[in-house]
Amino acid sequence: MSSANPDSGAVKVDRKAKAKLPPQEVPIRPPEARVQDFAAVKLSFDEQSAMAEAERCLLCPKEACVVACPFHNDIPSAMQLIAEGKFLDAAAIYQETSTMPDICSRVCPQDNLCEGACVLDKRGQGVALGALERFVTDYARVHGPGVERPPSTGKRVAVVGAGPAGLSVAQRLLEKGHAVTLYDALPSAGGWLTYAIPTYKLPREIVHDKITFLEKLGAEFVYNTRIGEDIPLQKLRDDFDAVFLGVGAMIDAKVRIEGRKLPGVYAGTNFLLPVYVPDHLRPPDMMELPQVGRRVAVFGGGDTAMDCVRTAVRLQTQQGWKPDVRLIYRRTDQEMPASHKERELAIEEGVEFIYLEAPTEFFAGPDGKLQSVEIQRMELGEPDDSGRRRPVPIEGDTYTLEIDTAVLALGYWPDPLMSEHEPELETKKWGEIAVDEETGATNLEGVYSGGDAVRGPFLVSHAAHDGILAANAIHEYLMA
Helix, strand or coil: CEEECCCCCCEEECHHHHHCCCCCCCCECCHHHHCCCCCCCECCCCHHHHHHHHCCCCCCCCCHHHHHCCCCCCHHHHHHHHHCCCHHHHHHHHHHHCCCHHHHHHHCCHHHCHHHHCHHHHHCCCCCHHHHHHHHHHHHHHHCCCCCCCCCCCCEEEEECCCHHHHHHHHHHHHCCCEEEEECCCCCCCCHHHHCCCCCCCCHHHHHHHHHHHHHHCCEEECCCCECCCECHHHHHHHCCEEEECCCCCEECCCCCECCCCCCEEEHHHHHHHHHCCHHHCCHHHCCCCCCCCCEEEECCCHHHHHHHHHHHHHHHHCCCCCCEEEEECCCCCCCCCCHHHHHHHHHCCCEEEECEEEEEEEECCCCCEEEEEEEEEEEEEECCCCCEEEEEEEEEEEEEECCEEEECCCEECCCHHHHHCCCCCECCCCCECCCCCCCECCCCCEEECCHHHHCCCCHHHHHHHHHHHHHHHHHHHHC
8 A cells, every 4th residue: 555765765655545444443352241350451453453454544744643642653654564564663663762652552542642633533433553552562572672781881860759750761761771770669660550550451461571671671679668758869869870750649639528538438549559459569558458339439530530430340240239330520521531432431331420510528327337428510610720611519409329439539649758858849839849841850950850740640651751851861961
């Protein structure tokens, strides 16, 4: 269908013919099967299907998919290579600009990013860019070359927080020959990747392979250590040539709802973490599995809320119950930030979506446990700072809903520890670390930051990309 001109690099493309090629359906387990366990929902293309799907790419000159990708991956070149069966070369395209193509291809909302920008998506069904990225990076994990350590520069960098931003900055610095030690408050690396994202979206062997890869590059990990509490930031600044702060935003947002401390009411992290993390890797205060009842309500509209409702369905199914799970969101589906594809999967699995409603108070039954919640009906008012129309309570319009499990998935805040213990570090209103947007440099000499610690809770891809930008700046700083 296409042929490259070796002299000019131009590609002759019959886009009309390509637009008529039939899409290859991404293999996915049926809902009645996938709710029985926590295994991967989306399966992989085979080689022929991957090549056929990649051939659908129009190789658009404006490359809207590249612009929409946080890493600005050269997606058209990767598609052309996949169509030609050059899977390792295609994987190398992704690895050139991204540190986590095998992870982001699984957890990023491509329908809001690259796939949503695809011209074919506007005309029917866009190219399955996420599934193709996943296919070639998985292929490379099996068939790709081994790890080679570069010569040492003699420089040492401390990375605080081993989540997506920290792992990314570590990889790029290790690849440049710098020694890297990563400190994390939790018993294992990964941050959200290990401690929040469900295994049906991100199998943990993918995260384990990333950690092992970094160890082979020379990374050292120090766990169960909180910088600012167990070790002062100043000591890291004294002992290392540069420091990166990737402490994330894993603190559940505080809510002022009466009855929120009743047994049966969970914050998002407390609900998800024990389900997906082995006993020996859980924090001491999150050892117990959630006790899910027959009637579950999850409050929120982001991807964490989607994870909670789909997890609740699986926990109820394991009890032999018919799922009775509803998601209650205070705005409409138009304002909901969660991925459309995630919503579709949740609906297939039996989740009920209720809009323009919010909880006002939880009530206990005779046994002292959650029995019901008062619900306030809402309407949309003027836009707020986010640009979305503000939900406004309708006076006198409330009702009581009987439930025995509630999950508050209402957002996250950055870890306040750093700002509390390091008053010289400049932070913003909600505790986000203030940085130079181009370099990630903070106001402290040799100290950089990125990811959710700077942005607030956002996508894995943005956090990882922040790590790459900071690594480039740190490298220049170290070699100056």
